[in-house]
Every structure is written in structure tokens, then in C-alpha cells.
Amino acid sequence: RAHGESYDVSRVIDMLNLVHLTDGERILQSYPFQLSGGMQQRLAIALSLILKPGIVFADEPTSALDMLVQASVLDLMKEVTQALGATVIIVTHNIKAAARIANSIGVMNKGQLVEVGSTEEVMAHPKDEYTRILLDSVMKVV
Template identity: 50%
Template sequence: MEILRVNNFSVTYDGEHNAADHVSFSMEQGDIVCIVGESGSGKSTVLHGVLGLQSPGAVSKGRVTLFGSDLSKLSKAELMKLRGEQVAMIFQDTGRYLNPISRVGRQFDAFLRYHVRMSDDELHALEKDMLQRVHLQDVDRVLSAYPFELSGGMRQRVGIAMAMALKPKLLLGDEPTSALDVTVQAQVVRQMMDLRDKYGTSLLIVTHNMGVAAYMSDYLGVMQRGRLVEWGRTEDVIRDPQTDYTRKLLKSVIGLNDARLKGAAV
């Protein structure tokens, strides 16, 4: 089932240059899609478009269809409902959205209670489970801590745990693991993939990290100066990239990503 279609989506911030330039792609339920591109290539602009978020002054064109609804036709209330329950977003600095002076557990409680009905026991079991999945140690201590008592990487993992807790149908990530060190990054990436395997969650992740993208995705896109210059099944893109730019990005991770790249070459 198709859950997302982005059709000729363009955004300009200054009326002249397109930060996103006629971007089109679609994804089916259960797909893991990664879009790679260097800083400034328009990844965040596209991802925000999928959520119907826009910076002041931005002008967009084209159409985004999410779970069969044309985003431009949804009311604010309908959009909010969609965002909370069907779609969740992990920002690069998701941990920063935590209130620094309220305990993590209280914020996690409030977040979950806003969206689902659960007993206190169920709530706390879910919170602990999610925090363990992002490989936080001593989850009781994390829940009773204030965000300022945690490291930036720990706060980011709390944010990821919260986004994953509602088991959204579609999880969006804007460089979700870039701020984490490499070992933790790999663990968190695997947990996100596990959501798909267990709950059929679709993932749309934008990142500048070709290694992560090639490793986790079923479909891979490459953005350059606002355009989606490459798109296809990840195996196909790795085996037969259509642009020199993609070839260059892939070259830089050969070796780091041997298993996937070798697997694709067979």
C-alpha cells in the first residue's frame, strides 16, 4: 500500500532558488527509504514538506499525499492528529526539545498520555522498554534525571525512544543519529530497522551519511542542490549508480560498508 507520494515538490525561501526542486518519489508501507545529500542539498526542506511544516517565508509547490490525503487539503486539526499518531519525527537535535527543568520520566509520561490511554504500570513498562532499545543504561536513573544531567547523546536517544514509543506507521528522521558516536549510532539504526520488522513501521530518513543510508535502506535517493538526482532500489543504486555524484558518495564508503556493497554485487 502506498503511504506517501511526493509529487513535483518545490520550495523556495528567497523566490529565486529552489531549496527543493521538483522532487518526486513515493513509498509503500514497510519501506525503509533513505535520502542522502550534503549539507544544504534540501533534505530537511523535503522532510519538513512531508509533515506539512514550513518555515515562514517559504513558498512550496507540488503535492504531498500522506496516507491517501493531500496535505494541502487537511485542516490544522487533521494535520496535528496525523502527526501525533501516524507519523513521528526525529530531528537532528530532538533531545533539545526536552524541557531542561522537568524530569525525563514526567515528560515521557505526559507525551504518551497525550496520545494513548494506558495504566501507569503499562506506561512505565513501555518507557523502560523503549529506553533500553536505544541502549541507555540504568533506565530508572534516566527517567528520574533532568535533561541537563544527561549528555547530548543520551538526550537524543531519549528523543528517539519517545518518537518510536507510539509505533507510528511512518517514522521520519532528519539526521537522527548524526550526533551519536559510531557504536551507539549503529545500535540505534538497528533498533529503527527492528521497528519495521516487528511493527511494519515505514522509515524515511535523511542523512549526509551514505554508509548508514546504504546499510539500512530498501530505496535510496540522492539529493544535490535541491534535486533528487538518484532514486532506486538500494541494491540497484549501489550496483549501477546513474550519476557521477552518487558514484563518488558510494566510493567514500566502500570498505566501511563491505557486507551490503558485496551483497549487492553478487
């Protein structure tokens, strides 16, 4: 049960399929250590979206994943949230990862918002020195 709603296994399986986890029955019977990091992340995405929220906050959604899995998780987040019509707010230190799926980017430095703009504008023409430092410091996401 969540938020007063009892869960329907078929609805959970449908959501797992939406995040490309096709063996839903087995996954629901698995312990976390029996799933790969990428599977765990996709499962977390599915569970966070099961109630179809309008806004999803993702705090460092790719921090413990390798570069290839990071890219697939970001692409999946974009695909699934668009399909559900949800807005995603990603908190990350990796500006290039955010740029992979963001329409707009806000850059904070020491708790202050130092730059906001469309993804294309911020990535191509950063106005703030801290944004330029961020862009220079991160590895390219595949």
C-alpha cells in the same frame, strides 16, 4: 500527555527496554547531560515511537555520534521499527549510513531527485555522477 493520550510509565519503560535502555526508572529521572550521546539517541528513538506511528522521519539521526555509536543506533532503528511495523525515512548526507538500514535509496542534488532505486542497486551501480561522488566522499560506517 501526547496527542490526547496520557502516558503510562510502564509503557515508557517497555519502550526503553525495546531500545536496550534497561535502567528505565533512572533514565526517566535523569537530565540529558547525565546520559551519554548514544543513550540520548536511543531515548529519542523510544520517545518518537511510543505512539506507534506508521512513518518515522529521522533527520540526520547519527550526525553527532562517533562511528561505533552511529552503527549501533542505525541497527537499533532498523530492529525497533521492524518490530513495530513502522516505515522510516532517513534524511542524511551519509549514503553509506542510510544503506546500512534502507531497502531503497533516493539521492537528491540541489533539491532535485537524481537517483532512486533499491539499496543494492544504488550502492553497487550508481547511475548519477552525484551519487558516485557521495559514495566516494563518506567514510565507511562500521
